[in-house]
Amino acid sequence: MLDLLITHATLPDGRTGMSIAVQDGRIAEVTEGLAAPAHETIDAQGLLVAPHFVDPHFHMDATLSYGLPRVNQSGTLLEGIALWGELKPLLTADALIERALAYCDWAVAKGLLAVRTHVDTSDPSLLAVDALLEVKRQVAPYLDLQLVAFPQDGVLRSPGGVDNIERALDRGVDVVGGIPHFERTMADGAASVKLLCEMAAARGKLVDMHCDESDDPLSRHIETLAFEAQRLGLQGRVTGSHCTSMHSMDNYYVSKLLPLIAQSGVAVIANPLINITLQGRHDTYPKRRGMTRVPELMAAGVNVAFGHDCVMDPWYGMGSGDMLEVAHMGLHVAQMTSQAGIRQCFEAVTTNAARVMHLEGYGLAAGCDASFVLLQARDPVEAIRLRATRLKVFRKGKLLAETPAATASLHLAGRDGATSWMTPQRHG
């Protein structure tokens, strides 16, 4: 007797009428039209079942702090950084944990069951590090939280920066972070990349750096990051986050850079909501979009994922933990409106992001964890279009969250009814 059987599911790869058999928290079988006894059977009625969403780039130490101690009046990156500096001395572990746990509730409800969060290591007390390690422990039964040691103020620029990262890693932080474009000089930025990659190699850690988060076409730390990944044998273990300067780089230089990134096995994370909001702010018109070159990176064979980056914090007052909103914005900013492009945007918040995080047991195949989402949509295109309701969220075979279907009751002259904004089924 199976624990759970999903029938009549559509999968992200387009297969329809599929059954997903679940036993002991894992997927036992994915096959067409299976009818087997199960403790619980759910008829998906042709709707999409997808592996859970993954956010590979977030700042959980700042989330839901919007308005503390004041609102970002200009809405710019620089005022956001200044505001975070004002907030940091006021942070308490209890309040930080409470906000992070509240965000994790939002995430689970949206089918987002794995998050890589950067945690600021600039404060030598490592208060935020300890708080998020505690959050990681508390949410472990329902959400995979991966921590990145992130020197927001610059690892070389601030005294004790290197030591703070070392101590954060000693305490159990998973990934080495960095912010080379925020160091004092280009040379210091490159030195920080080398130093941090060597630290990761020596400790067997992954790397994920905020890299070239500016509109400066000459900010080229991604080149150093790719070179160091290759030199140290870290292929597949290094990620460059944001890489917005690539938007503004010279095309000839990019034609040389893309193969280097691909050969070095460095993944790239774009953060569409934040990049389109914060970049190009020194421009008049035309204004640059500022997001990295997503389709070109993908075409070069680079693993590209999308992150949420911020939700209701000093940098960004919007957001609700909805990775479909992230994919929706990514699709628009990158003009990825081809059928293949839309599906790639869906993969950027699911499978590609899972690869960045090295998640084990991820996917919709026999042997994978039974961690998936039933969406009120018939395929990934519709899921993004509607930022579809997550009807049911499962992790390792357990139901974690349910949301009623989005439906409006209509009261129209002579033809009362209902609509859910889903694509009308075409007959004949």
Ligand code: FE2
């Ligand atoms: Fe970030």
